[in-house]
Amino acid sequence: xxxxxxxxxxxxxxxxxxxxxxxxxxxxxxxxxxxxxxxxxxxxxxxxxxxxxxxxxxxxxxxxxxxxxxxxxxxxxxxxxxxxxxxxxxxxxxxxxxxxxxxxxxxxxxxxxxxxxxxxxxxxxxxxxxxxxxxxxxxxxxxxxxxxxxxxxxxxxxxxxxxxxxxxxxxxxxxxxxxxxxxxxxxxxxxxxxxxxxxxxxxxxxxxxxxxxxxxxxxxxxxxxxxxxxxxxxxxxxxxxxxxxxxxxxxxxxxxxxxxxxxxxxxxxxxxxxxxxxxxxxxxxxxxxxxxxxxxxxxxxxxxxxxxxxxxxxxxxxxxxxxxxxxxxxxxxxxxxxxxxxxxxxxxxxxxxxxxxxxxxxxxxxxxxxxxxxxxxxxxxxxxxxxxxxxxxxxxxxxxxxxxxxxxxxxxxxxxxxxxxxxxxxxxxxxxxxxxxxxxxxxxxxxxxxxxxxxxxxxxxxxxxxxxxxxxxxxxxxxxxxxxxxxxxxxxxxxxxxxxxxxxxxxxxxxxxxxxxxxxxxxxxxxxxxxxxxxxxxxxxxxxxxxxxxxxxxxxxxxxxxxxxxxxxxxxxxxxxxxxxxxxxxxxxx
Numbered sequence: 001x002x003x004x005x006x007x008x009x010x011x012x013x014x015x016x017x018x019x020x021x022x023x024x025x026x027x028x029x030x031x032x033x034x035x036x037x038x039x040x041x042x043x044x045x046x047x048x049x050x051x052x053x054x055x056x057x058x059x060x061x062x063x064x065x066x067x068x069x070x071x072x073x074x075x076x077x078x079x080x081x082x083x084x085x086x087x088x089x090x091x092x093x094x095x096x097x098x099x100x101x102x103x104x105x106x107x108x109x110x111x112x113x114x115x116x117x118x119x120x121x122x123x124x125x126x127x128x129x130x131x132x133x134x135x136x137x138x139x140x141x142x143x144x145x146x147x148x149x150x151x152x153x154x155x156x157x158x159x160x161x162x163x164x165x166x167x168x169x170x171x172x173x174x175x176x177x178x179x180x181x182x183x184x185x186x187x188x189x190x191x192x193x194x195x196x197x198x199x200x201x202x203x204x205x206x207x208x209x210x211x212x213x214x215x216x217x218x219x220x221x222x223x224x225x226x227x228x229x230x231x232x233x234x235x236x237x238x239x240x241x242x243x244x245x246x247x248x249x250x251x252x253x254x255x256x257x258x259x260x261x262x263x264x265x266x267x268x269x270x271x272x273x274x275x276x277x278x279x280x281x282x283x284x285x286x287x288x289x290x291x292x293x294x295x296x297x298x299x300x301x302x303x304x305x306x307x308x309x310x311x312x313x314x315x316x317x318x319x320x321x322x323x324x325x326x327x328x329x330x331x332x333x334x335x336x337x338x339x340x341x342x343x344x345x346x347x348x349x350x351x352x353x354x355x356x357x358x359x360x361x362x363x364x365x366x367x368x369x370x371x372x373x374x375x376x377x378x379x380x381x382x383x384x385x386x387x388x389x390x391x392x393x394x395x396x397x398x399x400x401x402x403x404x405x406x407x408x409x410x411x412x413x414x415x416x417x418x419x420x421x422x423x424x425x426x427x428x429x430x431x432x433x434x435x436x437x438x439x440x441x442x443x444x445x446x447x448x449x450x451x452x453x454x455x456x457x458x459x460x461x462x463x464x465x466x467x468x469x470x471x472x473x474x475x476x477x478x479x480x481x482x483x484x485x486x487x488x489x490x491x492x493x494x495x496x497x498x499x500x501x502x503x504x505x506x507x508x509x510x511x512x513x514x515x516x517x518x519x520x521x522x523x524x525x526x527x528x529x530x531x532x533x534x535x536x537x538x539x540x541x542x543x544x545x546x547x548x549x550x551x552x553x554x555x556x557x558x559x560x561x562x563x564x565x566x567x568x569x570x571x572x573x574x575x576x577x578x579x580x581x582x583x584x585x586x587x588x589x590x
Contacts, residue, residue, distance in 0.1 A: 070086075077094075086100040101115045106121070127141045131157075136151075159174060162175050169191075179191075241258065405456045406453075406455075408453065410561075446536050451532060461525050468559070479508075482505050484501045489530055490530075492529065
């Protein structure tokens with residue numbers, strides 16, 4: 001009998017279901033061959049055998065050699081590290097060392113890998129595939145987005161359909177990230193990171209980004225080497241920017257070369273707009289070093305013009321001609337070449353003498369009224385000047401209230417202002433000042449220091465109020481947005497708001513008291529109350545205010561405290577006097 005080559009190793013390259021079918025077919029074939037082999041030994045035993053014992057023997061051998069099933073349905077399996085590997089879901093597969101495949105159709109291999117979502121695959125060392133149909137490989141990579149792929153060293157593909165590769169890159173929704181330590185992880189199609197990091201710190205930055213609008217941004221230089229004269233070095237469709245801190249990103253400016261110092265000092269060295277207008281802020285040099293400065297054009301004056309090398313038209317209209325190159329020309333008269341030109345008298349050229357007199361009656365084209373002794377008189381309306389009635393009406397239109405309707409309007413009493421308000425003793429123009437300050441805030445909510453004590457009662461349509469104050473922007477706490485001193489008017493149901501605001505910004509001069517005033521006339525019958533007077537900040541910074549005054553009328557007057565404050569002081573003093581008198585009487589001194 002010929003020797004039979006019997007192998008118990010299944011085809012590991014086949015799919016799970018295919019492997020099971022192949023093993024079943026192989027067992028059937030093997031059973032027939034075993035029966036054939038045993039026929040010569042004991043035909044009776046061989047005829048009685050149904051093959052089940054042989055199948056169990058083969059199953060046992062296969063299980064001992066290539067892995068084991070982990071459930072009763074025999075559809076999930078582990079290999080190699082049977083103690084620590086976990087395959088706990090339908091058709092899941094775990095192999096290698098301390099790997100976990102705990103989702104249907106998942107596959108974990110390598111060392112310390114986890115495949116925890118449907119149809120995902122984790123391989124390498126310390127990788128995690130937790131997104132649906134995701135794939136994580138190499139070292140420490142995480143694929144948490146659906147259909148994502150993370151590879152390289154500690155990369156994260158967290159967005160759907162994302163791909164992260166390289167070192168410590170992060171990819172958001174539909175982002176392809178490569179390189180190292182990228183900063184932009186969302187709203188781009190491609191990002192190349194060029195940051196750095198270690199176990200304790202990291203600094204993320206981008207060398208290149210490409211968004212879905214087709215905008216490509218480079219952090220460094222772009223080199224375009226043409227392979228020959230027949231190729232463009234670089235072809236740009238649309239607007240282009242070079243340099244730093246240019247003034248405009250408008251697509252109407254086709255080309256801009258920025259030379260600004262920083263984001264607060266924008267400037268252009270050169271611009272070319274879509275109408276073909278070229279502007280150069282410095283000198284224009286041409287033809288081997290010939291240079292000149294063109295004066296700036298204004299709304300009323302053209303800029304300077306240079307014609308060739310010899311004719312210059314200044315911005316004031318003066319024409320200067322340099323004839324040095326033409327003095328040898330024989331067509332030019334000798335007197336024109338001379339340094340001292342010939343002089344002619346008025347009589348020689350037929351002109352009047354420099355000093356001469358005429359009788360008015362001799363002048364035929366002079367109007368008759370100029371010859372009369374008494375000149376005509378014109379009214380203000382005839383010459384377009386303001387009339388007495390105009391002046392009276394303008395004066396009558398001015399409403400002057402004078403009475404301050406705010407309580408403790410400069411912080412001298414230290415009463416009525418919210419806890420957010422800081423009172424600086426002696427810091428104001430007429431005593432104390434009020435301040436609000438905030439740092440480290442990145443949200444959008446305003447920060448208020450407010451007072452609700454006031455004496456305003458008239459809210460009729462047509463009534464005017466004027467708010468005035470001295471405001472100082474502090475430099476020690478940078479103001480990064482706007483600051484306000486405001487009076488907030490509201491409707492009875494609080495649904496309508498009008499803020500009479502005095503506004504400062506980050507551009508306002510620092511550490512100097514500046515005066516502001518503004519008038520508002522009530523134009524809505526729903527306005528029914530003054531909610532508060534407040535110092536406010538949009539973001540971060542510090543502002544001070546003093547001598548705040550809200551008064552009726554259209555004209556701001558000098559600051560004075562509310563009359564009620566004096567009344568309270570008088571009442572307080574009278575109470576103290578009465579108390580002292582009572583003490584004196586009780587002591588027997590009076």
